[in-house]
């Protein structure tokens with residue numbers, strides 16, 4: 001299934017020449033999104049340096065690439081400086097733990113990956129005259145007053161809350177990125193990624209990310225744990241749509257110094273998501289309500305008009321279709 005999806009991304013990307021023969025570094029390459037990037041870049045003929053410390057990634061996500069001549073894996077923590085012998089053309093900085101469970105248990109590692117890690121990778125981009133793409137997040141908007149949220153919204157974030165290690169360090173990551181752009185002229189692009197799901201996303205137990213958590217609970221016939229009354233909303237983007245958008249942005253001629261929201265603008269409530277997954281898995285799991293964690297954003301929905309205009313991109317995969325694929329993949333995992 002993943003091979004088919006990789007082909008779909010390549011067909012929609014239509015920019016093969018952008019990566020063929022290029023040296024590309026992907027940090028967080030053993031994670032969910034990073035491993036999809038590695039797969040597609042290898043198919044596009046790039047030489048891929050995949051950097052990861054397995055904080056939340058898995059060797060299984062990339063083991064099939066180990067025998068590829070153009071694939072190099074480097075076990076490394078991005079909060080430490082990194083040298084690569086070959087001259088790099090692109091750096092995708094995707095290394096960071098990203099689930100609510102991890103915000104609580106690894107706040108300092110998350111801060112380091114997004115601040116020191118971002119600076120180290122920007123330094124590498126500066127030395128190599130490489131293009132730098134930073135994986136930022138919708139979380140930088142905090143609890144926005146404007147929904148759907150455009151890139152021009154500055155954010156409303158609790159700097160001392162439980163999620164602040166993630167949203168504030170991504171905000172500083174964006175600041176460092178723009179500082180390298182302004183001070184050293186590095187070609188940078190910031191992608192604000194909204195909830196993305198698909199094969200290879202880890203379930204991580206009760207406080208893990210919502211799509212894999214609901215799927216594994218439904219398949220295991222365990223209670224589906226909804227926080228609050230489930231009326232809070234999210235917008236879920238299937239991984240092929242997201243990766244297509246990231247690659248289009250990376251090769252965009254006039255993308256230097258730009259920031260773009262990427263995500264699916266269909267907003268669904270968490271309770272609605274629980275019912276959809278229950279139906280698609282034919283599960284008799286009960287839905288259980290738990291207290292809402294602090295600072296849980298009530299709404300998340302991207303305004304994607306900038307991405308539509310700049311990249312001629314919008315998501316194509318319907319939620320039900322993407323969930324069906326993800327469920328099939330999880331069935332093979334459990």
Ligand SMILES: NC(=O)c1ccc[n+]([C@@H]2O[C@H](COP(=O)([O-])OP(=O)(O)OC[C@H]3O[C@@H](n4cnc5c(N)ncnc54)[C@H](O)[C@@H]3O)[C@@H](O)[C@H]2O)c1
Nearest residue numbers: 028030031032033053054055056057077078095096193196
């Ligand atoms: N998936 C989403 O919905 C989403 C949404 C917004 C932003 N993002 C961002 O996209 C990026 C990838 O997220 P993901 O969903 O693939 O998460 P993931 O946890 O699957 O992948 C993150 C990867 O980074 C690695 N990593 C973490 N800290 C590291 C360090 N210090 N040094 C080296 N490697 C390290 C992990 O081992 C893992 O392989 C992250 O930066 C995340 O903040 C993802």
